[in-house]
Every structure is written in structure tokens, then in C-alpha cells.
Amino acid sequence: MSSRAALIILFLTFTLPAWAGANFDLVSAAGGITLSQVGNNYISSFGTMNALGIGTPAAGVTVIKLTNGALYLTTYSLFVHGGLAANDTGFVTAYASTNFGNPVALVLQSCPSSSSCTASVQFSNLSTNAGAQTTVIARPGIAKSVTVNAGLAIFVPDNNGANAFQGTDSAVITFTMFSNNNGGVIETLQLSLNNPRETLQSAVQLTLGTATGGLTVSPAADYAINFGNVNGLGISPSAGLTVNSATGGVIYATPYLLQPAFSDQSSTTATISVKRTTNFVHPTILIPQDAAAVTGAFTPIVGGGVTITTTAANRSTITRYLGLFVSNTNGGAAFTGADTAVLTFQMTVP
Structure with a gap:
């Protein structure tokens, strides 16, 4: 009796999504500044600023004139797509891991995802301490496949005399997502404000x-x-x-x-x-x-x-x-x- 064998070859094809991080991303929000992906991190810029809020701000930036300076603000999105169990959520914090070289003239501020991030009172100074970071997405956080918006701003205070500064500067913000269930770090991403470097003008x-x-x-x-x-x-x-x-x-x-x-x-x-x-x-x-x-x-x-x-x-x-x-x-x-x-x-x- 003769025997026959059948050979079946199955070709599996798939496409990896263009995610910067393995578990969560920073994403350009509608009406906000453009976040460009570089490896697993991001670069962007607020452009040219002054403490009087004179002139047209860069695309995606809104300027609010204050009695003691000007607040240049934008919104961005955070998208969680991995690293979480079905019953887990992730919360996010951030801090200025590399602050501006002139932190008296350019002050990083943040607005949490729980706010609309359209008014100056919704923003506060971004932490510069890795041990006491600023809340971006509050605990318990968000589940996988959820996107939320948050706010980022640069406060340009009135400075004259010894504290006056004109020129360019840059900073790096580090974002960390944690598991709500166990508090463990799921992923860390960085946003560099250097593309191009921020420009502060006199006015x-x-x-x-x-x-x-x-x-x-x-x-x-x-x-x-x-x-x-x-x-x-x-x-x-x-x-x-x-x-x-x-x-x-x-x-x-x-x-x-x-x-x-x-x-x-x-x-x-x-x-x-x-x-x-x-x-x-x-x-x-x-x-x-x-x-x-x-x-x-x-x-x-x-x-x-x-x-x-x-x-x-x-x-x-x-x-x-x-x-x-x-x-x-x-x-x-x-x-x-x-x-x-x-x-x-x-x-x-x-």
C-alpha cells in the first residue's frame, strides 16, 4: 500500500504599528504643536516667545497675556497601547530631566489630563525633581487603547535688569507610565524641546x-x-x-x-x-x-x-x-x- 503526505505551507504576514514607545505614546493633538518621533522619543518646539505676548505665536501654540508675563501653551495626547493587563490601568507623571539653561526666563509648566488646559490657572510649574514628579494622568489612570489630552506650557515672566535674557534655550521632559495595580514602571519616554531651540526675544x-x-x-x-x-x-x-x-x-x-x-x-x-x-x-x-x-x-x-x-x-x-x-x-x-x-x-x- 502506498502512502502519501501533504505538505502545507502557511505564510504569516503582519505589520508592526508605528508606535514610538512599546507601551504608550505622546501624540500630536489637534490644534497643538507637532511632536516628531525620533527613535522611542520625541522632539518639538514652542518657537519664538516674549514676556509681553506680542506677535503671532508658532503654529499649535496659544499665548495668554498675563500681568507679570506671558504663558505660551499647547495640548498634546497620550495614548496607552501596551504593557497593561486587562484589569490594570496606567498613570503618568513627568519632570524636567534637563531644565532650561535659563530657568528664571523660561519656566516649564504642565496641565493634567483632567483639565481642559485652556486657561493659565490650570497650569503649574513642572517638577525638576525625579523623586517628586508632576502628575499628568492621575491615578488610577487610563486603560489600554485609551487616548487623553494634557497641556504643556512655557511661562515667560517679566525680567529686566540682572535677570534679563535674550537668546535660545532647550529642555528635556521625561514622562513615566506606572501600573496602577502594583506601582511598577511600565515605560519612560522623553520629549526634547529643541527642534528648533526655543527663542526668547526682548519686547x-x-x-x-x-x-x-x-x-x-x-x-x-x-x-x-x-x-x-x-x-x-x-x-x-x-x-x-x-x-x-x-x-x-x-x-x-x-x-x-x-x-x-x-x-x-x-x-x-x-x-x-x-x-x-x-x-x-x-x-x-x-x-x-x-x-x-x-x-x-x-x-x-x-x-x-x-x-x-x-x-x-x-x-x-x-x-x-x-x-x-x-x-x-x-x-x-x-x-x-x-x-x-x-x-x-x-x-x-x-
Whole structure:
């Protein structure tokens, strides 16, 4: 009797998923910065920043202007895909394993997955201590195949004088996932903020504002203020104006606010000046004036400029008085009608 044998060959094909970590990943979240995989770790960047929050932040970064600096924030995702038993969950902590070289100027902050991570109060300083790490996903954590979002931020505080810094810097954040059942380490990943290195710029900003009891200062491409109807006798001034007697006419005066802000400058004070860049068409009838008090003494604002202060502090509010001298001239030199002038304010931080 003859025998026959059958040979069956089975080819098994499979594809490994493109996961950076064996058990959990950091993933770019919708609207957040891009996390690029390098081996089992990640690189990214917040781009260019300043303590005043001026300018457009990098893609995926939101800037929140604060009274003492600016918070640049983003969201990212954490995805658990391995290392957990069916009845186990994983929780995650993080710390700055390599902090910025200038930690006074650039402060890493974190927001846990339990928050929306859209407001500054939801962020706190990221730990720099491996023995007391910051919670990212709180215990008991999340199960396998679950994705959650968390927040990461860089707080850029106001720094002037000795703590001022301008330039580039980098940091490394280490994330660790633990088993909720036994507390053991499941996996560790790193995110390096160095692609490109973070850039911190200096910044200056001078704004004008409406003072209580004064004329409205209207913001637009430039600021505008309207003294309304004026006359050489000071009769019936508009609300927000005070009339002072002056030789040859009167001076209408209104308070307004100067609001200087500057960061990462070598000096802790600034100089503010104002100059007349476009004069009135009738410069002997209408003359802009500057004063520290509503009653003067008033100084004519000329083309060469007038120094208002040399000691303006960062984020201070300075009340100043803008005056308009109106001549009581009669005869051929008299003028009635509308007129305008342009004043330019300049702030210099040595």
C-alpha cells in the first residue's frame, strides 16, 4: 500500500504599528504643536516667545497675556497601547530631566489630563525633581487603547535688569507610565524641546489709555483724541476738559494714561517722550501742551520733542495731562474752523 503526505505551507504576514514607545505614546493633538518621533522619543518646539505676548505665536501654540508675563501653551495626547493587563490601568507623571539653561526666563509648566488646559490657572510649574514628579494622568489612570489630552506650557515672566535674557534655550521632559495595580514602571519616554531651540526675544510696548474724568482716547491703527469745540475764552468746554488761564488765551487740559511695558531689557526703567510730528495748520492759534498736573505748568510740545519721564517702570500706569493752548487773537490772524495735529510718543529702554 502506498502512502502519501501533504505538505502545507502557511505564510504569516503582519505589520508592526508605528508606535514610538512599546507601551504608550505622546501624540500630536489637534490644534497643538507637532511632536516628531525620533527613535522611542520625541522632539518639538514652542518657537519664538516674549514676556509681553506680542506677535503671532508658532503654529499649535496659544499665548495668554498675563500681568507679570506671558504663558505660551499647547495640548498634546497620550495614548496607552501596551504593557497593561486587562484589569490594570496606567498613570503618568513627568519632570524636567534637563531644565532650561535659563530657568528664571523660561519656566516649564504642565496641565493634567483632567483639565481642559485652556486657561493659565490650570497650569503649574513642572517638577525638576525625579523623586517628586508632576502628575499628568492621575491615578488610577487610563486603560489600554485609551487616548487623553494634557497641556504643556512655557511661562515667560517679566525680567529686566540682572535677570534679563535674550537668546535660545532647550529642555528635556521625561514622562513615566506606572501600573496602577502594583506601582511598577511600565515605560519612560522623553520629549526634547529643541527642534528648533526655543527663542526668547526682548519686547517693548507703549500704549495710551483713557483716564478717569478725561477725554476718550480711541485706539485704532493710531490713537485719537478729540477736544471738540474750543475757543480763546474757554467758554463751555466739553466733558473731560479743564480750562486754565494762559497769557494770550486759555489751555484746555485732559488727563490720559501712559502704559509702558518692556521685558528682558538690561535696564529696569524707560524714558518716554512726545514730539509734534504734524503741526496744526494754524500753529499760533492752536498749540499742543504737556504737563504733569491739570493746572500745569504746561510745556509746548514741539518738533524736537519733550521728555515726559526718564524713570518709567515696567507695566506702570502714568497719568499725564495733554493740553491745547487756544489763542484769543482777533483781527486778521483770527481763525475759526477745524484743525488737526499729530503727536508721536516714543519709549526708549537703555
